[in-house]
Amino acid sequence: MSTKRISDAMEKALNDQMTREAFQAQVYLSYASWAEVNSFSGIANFLYKHMNEEREHMFKILKYINDRGGETKIEAIGAPPENPSDIKDCLEKILQHEVDNSAEIDKLVNQAHEEKDWATFSFTQWFVKEQIEEESLINGLLDKYTLASEQKEGNANYYELDKDLNKAPQSAEIPREEKL
Known part of the structure; x- marks a missing residue:
């Protein structure tokens, strides 16, 4: 593209975010493999799917940089953190990664606003919604993990009840008076 429509600073910030998204994918991949090895196939499947989603985010940013006349810089991805100790630890670590990533997306939004780069501001709104x-x-x-795993008085069946309520109809038939 002959015309660059993005500042050098924004180009760098987006490249950095693209690398963070690649790192996020590595974290999900690592934790998915851990879950699979520990016979948590459902959790592994969930995490593998999210690994692909993070890769899609990375590619979305790559295409945006290129489409705005910038140049993507493919950087080395850091090693993922140590494996979680258990499922709760896994979910808590994933949540923290997502919260941290949200903070970085917010920085991009702020930078786009400060630069009056309305195209990038608009582009980053998709990521804000995604992070929410x-x-x-x-x-x-x-x-759900807490309902299923932590012993508290009276919660023995809350997890099952919650699953049932999730599928329950949202309306009920009202009995009608019979006409004689």
């Missing part, structure tokens, strides 16, 4: 969804999803999984 990701944090909410992982928080929900932590809540």
Whole structure:
């Protein structure tokens, strides 16, 4: 592209975020493998899917940089952290990664606003929404884990009840008076 429509500073910031997304994918890959080796196939499947989602985020940023006339810089990705100690630790670590990533997305939004780079500001809004969804999803999984695993008086069946209520109809038939 002959015309660059992005500042050097924004180009660097987006490249840095692209590398963070690649790192996030590595974390999900590492934790998915850990889960699979420890016979948590459902959790492994969930994490493998999220690994692919993070790679899609990385590619979305790469294409945006290129489409705005910038140049992507493919950097080395750091090694993922140590394996989690258990499922709760895994979910808590994932949540922290998502919270940290949200903070970095917020920095991009702020930078785009300060530069009056409305195209990038608009582009980053998708990531803001995505991070809200990701944090909410992982928080929900932590809540389910707590219901399923922690012994508290009276919660023996809360996890099953929650699953049932999730599928329950949202309306009920009202009995009608019989006409004689």
